[in-house]
Amino acid sequence: MLRETHLNGLLMLALLIVPLAALALNEPFIITLATKVTILALAGVGLNLALGQGGLISFGHAIFFGLGGYSMGILASHAQSFTPLMEVPFLIEGTKLMPVIWIVAIAVSCLAALLVGLLSLRTSGVYFIMVTLAFGQMFYYFAISWPAYGGEDGLVIFVRNEFPGLNTLVPIQFFGLCFAVLCAVLFFVSKLNKSAFGLALSGAHFNAERAETVGIDITRVRLVAFVISAGITGLAGALFADLNRFVSPTMFSWHTSGQIMIFIILGGVARLYGPIAGAAVYIILEHYLGAFSDYWQIYLGLILLFVVLFAQGGLIGGLSKREAAHD
Amino acid sequence: MSTILLIEQLLNGLQFGVMLFLMAAGLTLIFGVMGLINLAHGSLYMVGAFAAAGVAGLTGSFALALIASLAAAAMFGALIELTVIRRLYKRDHLDQVLATFALILVFSEGTRWAFGSFPLFLNIPDMLSGTVMLPGGIEYSLYRLTIIGIGLLVAAGLFLLISKTRVGMRIRAGENDREMISALGVDISVLYTLVFALGAALAGLSGALVGAIQSVEVGMGEPVLILAFVVIVIGGIGSIKGALAGAILVGVTDTMGRTLLPVIFGSFMDPSAATSVGSALASMLIYILMAGVLVFKPTGLFGEA
Amino acid sequence: MTEPILTVRDVHKAFGALKASDGISLDLKPGEIHALIGPNGAGKSTLIKQIAGGLTPDRGTVHFEGREISGDTVYERARLGLGRTFQISALAMQFTVLENVVLGLVGESGSVFRFFRPVMKNPAYLERAHHALKRVGLQDHAQTKTAELSHGQRRQLEVAVALTLEPKAFLMDEPMAGLGAEGSKALTGFLRELKAEAPILLVEHDMDAVFALADRISVLVYGKIIATGSVAEIRANPEVRAAYLGHEEVEA
């Protein structure tokens, strides 16, 4: 058994070493898989802030994942066809520059989260779960039937977007970029968790009445957490779209929301590095169980059930038990 | 649009609402009594439809098929309650959501494994096929009228069960105070299994009823599950009355939106674009309705604060 | 006469046919402990919620320091200086003792939206938190998980959190509940000290504590205050004896 901090370190190291080894062994697809893990983990880290730290069980984070994806898709498709996004009241051009796309993805996701959050946070508990789920469906149907950007067909971006100084078409370079983004976000979130805001957010989660009676406006705290969380997930959405060079309404579907939640549960709720372990295990299962049986989702379902019922704390919790006991 | 068509569409909305009610009733009952959010409810709906299709295929009897749907869904309901669900009552909603999400995967792929990947056949019984003339010259499907009838009967039955019978009293007590009811000496775990099986049976029944006029296929429970969520959020979670009101509201709004919005847009737009934009908006209408209700009543129309 | 810090005027609140508050008026003056007693179901909790926030009266007003607060939210009232403790400990059980106290300080100082500075290393907070813990006698338990505290210790922590708010008035809902004789006695002494800092509206079942502490007592029965007065006056009031005390003595 390991201390949780050591385990986290090992996890990040593994995530870094595997694609490098794959590069050496000329297995480029493993690099793609590792990139996928990195990006989905990022989405999970975003959701975990709301769900783990804040206790806000959002079943609608696919909204932000999808908005991030479409931010990339729309900007890049306009750049690709040299048509401006809009000319009135002022000119907005498409772009192929990742940093700009990221900022837009984060901004759009945060704005949507503000609106969705304002309405959803009037409710709590099961209502919140269902309301966020229903908002997700609303975006999903909108994306499918809105013809301007491909509807159900989605948008294909032929060349991956650019990042100054890198050739993002080279898998290992794109992986490195995603890994760096993940590290930066992990640093940001770990700071956030330890700040006054993080304490207030957990306080509002563990005992809302208490937090209110000490003068904390818990709705505002939750709204801010929801918005930050959405911004991170939106950023992950933009990267995911770039990984596939493609966006479609599937990114908005409720299965996507469920999947991001699964990463968190598999890894361990409210553990900062949980989504990384969870996403890695999920992708490995999907990849290898899929080859093993047409009905692999039965096994996935059973594994998930087992984790939820008997292995609370997820992988990281399970592997670092001793530390918790010594605490 | 003529008045007759408008009335017929209202009737369609009512019928759609009643079908949603059958789904939503079980969901809201299970939540009200056990505090459990059950995503696998849609899977039980699918189980009901497949059981009905299987039995109808073997025996040719629709009545037996309905009984089979009730029995199979109740049985699978009781089975998952005993093995999985009862471990979740004291857990938070997150664990409930994920465990029941996992059950969806198991049920969907398990059904595909057992029945194959192709849709099954289940038809309306001859006795109920065809149409009848309603007063005012509306030609309406007899089967759909029957669904409205069965749905309203189930609603009435549930109200009676909960307000008049001993079991109902226990259910109401369970809703308010689990500790008290176990102090009364009622075996709460048996009660919970029964309530869960009842909710499952309702889902199975609606799956079978709907299966006769829709496609019996893997994954059929998911869209209706989400609609049922919208229904109980609008109606107020845990309230049967709310589920009925919410279901009819959603049914009518959706149906009228689908028919009227393209017409409205058509009055000032090119017809092709109008149908496209109108339909896009119509597909989001019930979610907009839900958002609207929540702005004014965050716990739904009949929900408790 | 000094101005009351908290004034409740003719508050009504009904749930269906049940009149939980039926024209209640009372006030809390600086430097006093005003005890509110009454049998179960008399409407004490409903009244507390209307004072602390969470329930809005159907009719009537609540004033705090001369300002009407009837429509304010719980956290707004807390920010004005209304410190509340709960009937059943309402603490974040997963937090350490120290974290619970610091949470109070974060709320009190209004510095919730600070995202980068580690809050548990803020020297100003730590100093105030340890001071508060020392006052209630929990200084050795700062790093203990709240869930591991004894019942009595949790009540002490409740008071410590309330202290960090530096409130202008305390609203205490059965602080003695579940404490042993020893614990009650210690807390009684502490509350007597505390009332010099801020007056206390005390809802309490423990009659010994009430009679030992209260400067004034109000008796609530079926949503109405049937008597207000000094300990001696209340003890002597025949109506109170009939409606409440006799009943209570039988039980005791």
Place this chain on the structure above:
Amino acid sequence: MTFKGIVKLGCGALGTAAAVMALATAAISEGHGGDVKIGMITTLTGGGAGLGIDIRDGFMLAVEQSGKDNIEVFVEDDQRKPEIAVQLADKLIQSEQVDIMTGIVWSNLALAVIPSATAQGKIYISPNAGPTQLAGKGCHANYFNVAWQNDNLHEAAGAYTNSAGLSNTFILAPNYPAGQDALTGFKRMYEGELAGEIYTKLGQTDYAAEIAQIRASGADSVFFFLPGGMGISFLKQYADSGIDLPVVGPAFSFDQGILQAVGEAALGVKNTSQWSKDIDNAANAAFVETFEAKYGRLPSLYASQGFDAANLIISAMGKADISDQDAFRAALLEADFDSVRGDFEFGNNQHPIQDIYVREVIQEGDIFTNKIVSTGLSDHQDIYAAECAL
């Protein structure tokens, strides 16, 4: 950005080819010794799995019958999710280094995968989807479609509606790109009036409201495109509504895989298809017989397309080595194989020029199936071919 970079972007897909060709040629130039690696991405789980399974089974049957041991097929399940399909394509190209790809059922998945696969120098043979975008300006030397261009069956339905003397039809389809294309395709050939035009919600299961509108519209016929479960639901409800107007649709809602689920409700319905099990030629008779013997069910349209896709590849293997891609493409373009649908040739955009039949749903014993009643369009080519620069 360099000037060169700007030019590349401007060329869109063509630019991509230039950008990644260097990588791709490295993979191709590895010696293969006549072995052909085929990557199949298709839908094997979840809704619509039946279609992918049929394509795979038809394809594998042809491979098996060819007796060739130098074909290696990698089958992957896309779960009907475009993102997964894209990643599987990356895997097949990067890890397995396949030469040819095939298998995708759905247009949206095809659009996500094919442009990038062909740009990376892979040959793609489409056994089902034929999106408009890839038939006209977006056509590609490496992209062959052995099924149809998406509009074809709908156009044939429009033509049939005219010839049946129907002139006031009511049309409906789901509100998504393929649905919009379907109605456009129908209207291209149809000459009568429209009694109504409705877009339904994708995945909708209750059509009471639409059926009421049809009843009130005074139409003389109905054309619909509702693939999968949507079509089953619509037909059952339509049959129950008592409306007695003739129904026309593309083969997708009347195919072997789902007819049993629709039952009598489908009897007599006219549908358009380039294949039917009663097309009278030796290849087809053998295909139907061997498929049924091997898998215990009648083949579907999709199975026939999978079978033809494999035979097309096998025919080219007899003429050229895969390592000489130009020669291999030329061999494919000749389409020198016995298609189960009879005459088959490629147009300039490498989409089929073929007859499209009108079928009627009939009952044979307990089995519901189709029989050909007439030819809807002869030697039909899609209209986008003219825009293709190939």
